[in-house]
Amino acid sequence: MKQARLVLEDGTIFYGDSFGFRGDSFGEVVFSTGMAGYQEMITDPSFRGQIVTLTYPLIGNYGSILNDTESEKPHIKGLVVKEICHDYSNFRADISLAEYLQEHEIVAISGIDTRALTIRIRDKGSMKGLITISDLDDDKLIESVKEYQFDTSNLVNEVTTKSIFVQGQGETKIGLVDCGSKRSIIRNLVKRNCQVVSFPANTSANDIMKYELDALLFSNGPGDPQDIPHVVELAKSLVGKLPMFGICLGHQVLALAFGAKTFKMKFGHRGGNHPVKDLCNGRIYVTAQNHGYAVDKESIKGTDLEITHINLTDDSVEGIKHIHHNISSVQFHPEASPGPSDAQYIFDKFLNSVKRG
Numbered sequence: 001m002k003q004a005r006l007v008l009e010d011g012t013i014f015y016g017d018s019f020g021f022r023g024d025s026f027g028e029v030v031f032s033t034g035m036a037g038y039q040e041m042i043t044d045p046s047f048r049g050q051i052v053t054l055t056y057p058l059i060g061n062y063g064s065i066l067n068d069t070e071s072e073k074p075h076i077k078g079l080v081v082k083e084i085c086h087d088y089s090n091f092r093a094d095i096s097l098a099e100y101l102q103e104h105e106i107v108a109i110s111g112i113d114t115r116a117l118t119i120r121i122r123d124k125g126s127m128k129g130l131i132t133i134s135d136l137d138d139d140k141l142i143e144s145v146k147e148y149q150f151d152t153s154n155l156v157n158e159v160t161t162k163s164i165f166v167q168g169q170g171e172t173k174i175g176l177v178d179c180g181s182k183r184s185i186i187r188n189l190v191k192r193n194c195q196v197v198s199f200p201a202n203t204s205a206n207d208i209m210k211y212e213l214d215a216l217l218f219s220n221g222p223g224d225p226q227d228i229p230h231v232v233e234l235a236k237s238l239v240g241k242l243p244m245f246g247i248c249l250g251h252q253v254l255a256l257a258f259g260a261k262t263f264k265m266k267f268g269h270r271g272g273n274h275p276v277k278d279l280c281n282g283r284i285y286v287t288a289q290n291h292g293y294a295v296d297k298e299s300i301k302g303t304d305l306e307i308t309h310i311n312l313t314d315d316s317v318e319g320i321k322h323i324h325h326n327i328s329s330v331q332f333h334p335e336a337s338p339g340p341s342d343a344q345y346i347f348d349k350f351l352n353s354v355k356r357g
Contacts, residue, residue, distance in 0.1 A: 002133050004109045006051075006080060007141045009128040009148075012120060018133050019084045020101035020108030026148045027051040027077030029129035030292065031118045033271030036062075037338020038097065042076055042106070043069040045159035045180030046248065046290045048222035049152065051078035051129050055118050055271075060085040063093025064100035070182040070337060074101070075159065075222070078131040079108040080117065107131045125266040126292060155223035156180060156231070156249075160201040170194040172351060175213040175242075177201060179231060179249050180221030184337035188347050189217075202230060205237040215243040215326075215354045218250025220333065224293055225252035225262050232256045239325060245350045246329030248291050254329045255320060261299035265316075268292035269331075272339030275312040276332055278319070284312065287332035288339025294331065295320065326353055 001017035008029060031053040032041060038059055041052060059081040079101065088096055101108050109131050121127070130145045159180035168190035176186065176198045186196050197211050201221075208216065216238060218231070225232070235257040238244065246254040252262045269289040276287045295317040300307060309319030309330060321328035333339065334346035 004131060004133050005141065006109055006112060006117070007130045007132065007138075007145050008120070009142075009145045010124055011142050013138055013142070014109075014112040014117060016109045016111035018108065019098045019110050020079060021105040022133055023105070023107050024130060024132040024134055025051070025078045025107040026128065026130050026145070026150070028126055028150060029053065029080075029117075029121065030126050030268060030270060031055055031114075031121055032290070033273055034338050035272070037272070039065055039068045040070050040338045041290075042074045042079065043071045044182055044290060045071050045075050046220050046222050048075040048155045048159055048180065049077055049150065051080060051131060052076050053080040053114055053117055053121070055114055057082040057114070058085055059083070060097035061088055062090040063088030064095050064097045065090070065092050066094045067092070070184060071159070074104045074106050076106060079106060080112065080114060080131070081108070081110050082112065082114045084108070084110040121267050126268065152223040153227045156201050156221050156228050159222060161198050162200060164197065164199055164203070166195060166197050168195045172354060173197065173212065173214045175199060175208055175211060175216040177203070177216065177218045177231065177234065177250070179219050179228065179253075181219035182333075182335060182337060184335035185217070185219060185247065188335045188344065192347060192351055194351070201228065203234070205234055208234075208238070209241065213242060215245065215350070218244065218246040218253050218329075220248035220250065220290070222249070224264065225249055225256055228253070239327070243326035243354050245327070247335075248331060248333060251320070251329035251331045252293055252295055254327060255295040255300070255305065258305050258322065259299075259303045260305060260320075261296040262293050263296050265292055265294050269311070272336070274332065276309050276318045276343070277312055278309055280308055285342040286340045287318075287343050288336040289332045291331060
C-alpha cells in the first residue's frame with residue numbers, strides 16, 4: 001500500500017495507507033457512528049462533498065453490494081477507516097469495498113486512529129481536510145487545506161434528478177421534490193401502495209400542480225438549506241394546496257418556509273443510534289440520521305409550527321408540524337438504510353393523514 005495522509009485545517013495530520021483511488025481530495029471531514037451500512041452511506045447524496053470517517057474499527061468485511069446503493073454513484077469525497085478488510089465474506093457481495101472505491105475514483109485512507117480523529121472533530125467541530133498521497137511537506141499541505149474554499153451553494157443542484165420520473169403504481173400519488181433523495185424513501189412509499197413522482201429541485205409550483213398529487217414530500221439532501229431559497233419558496237407557494245412532509249433537509253426547508261431559522265451544528269448527527277422522543281405518543285425511538293444543520297428551537301416560537309419530536313442527546317428539534325395545515329416533517333431518516341427501522345411508522349402516519357384529508 002502507498003502511504004497517505006489526512007490533513008486537517010487546524011494543522012493536525014494523521015498518517016496511514018491509501019486503499020481507494022490513488023489521488024488527492026479535499027472535503028469537509030465528518031464522522032458517522034454507524035456500525036454497518038457503509039455501502040448506503042457512501043452513496044447517500046446527503047454526504048456530497050464530505051470526507052466521511054467511520055467510527056466502527058473494521059470496515060469492508062462484507063464487501064460491496066451494488067443492490068444496496070442509495071443512488072447511482074458514490075457522493076463522498078473520501079473515506080477514513082481504522083482497518084480495511086480486503087478479504088470479504090458475503091454471498092451477496094459483488095466486489096470488495098476497495099475495488100468499488102477505486103472504480104468510482106474515491107480516495108480512502110486506513111490505518112489511522114479514528115477514535116482520536118472523532119474526538120478532535122467533536123472538540124473542534126467539523127473542518128476542512130485533505131486526503132493525499134502527495135510528497136509535499138506537511139506545512140505546505142496544511143496551508144493548502146487552509147486556503148481551500150469549500151463551496152456548498154450548488155450541492156443540491158449536483159445531486160437532484162435532472163428530469164421528472166414516476167415509480168410505482170399505487171393508489172396514493174405522492175410528489176417527491178428531490179433535493180438528493182435516497183432510493184429507500186421511494187421504496188418505502190411504493191411498498192405502501194403509492195405512486196411516486198420525482199421532481200427536480202428547481203421545478204415550479206405550476207408544473208407540480210399539473211400532476212394532481214395527493215401530497216408532496218421534500219427529500220433529504222446535502223448542505224445548508226439557506227442555499228436553496230427556491231425550494232423554500234416552492235414550499236411557501238404550495239401551502240394550503242397540498243399536504244406536505246419533509247425529511248432531513250426537507251424538514252429544514254419547511255421550517256424556513258414558515259419563518260423558523262436553521263443553524264450549522266458543531267459536528268452534526270450521523271449514524272444509526274440517535275434517540276428521539278415522539279412528543280405525540282411519548283415513545284422513544286432509535287433513529288438513523290445524517291445532517292450538519294438543524295432547526296433553531298427558539299425560532300419556532302411565534303410561528304404556526306409546533307415541535308413534535310426532540311433529540312434526547314442534545315434537545316435539538318427532530319420533528320415539527322403546522323397547527324392549521326397538514327404539513328409536518330422530521331429531521332431523522334424514517335427509511336433508515338442504514339440504521340434501525342424503528343421510525344418507519346412515520347410514513348404510515350403521514351399517508352394515513354393524507355387519506356383522511
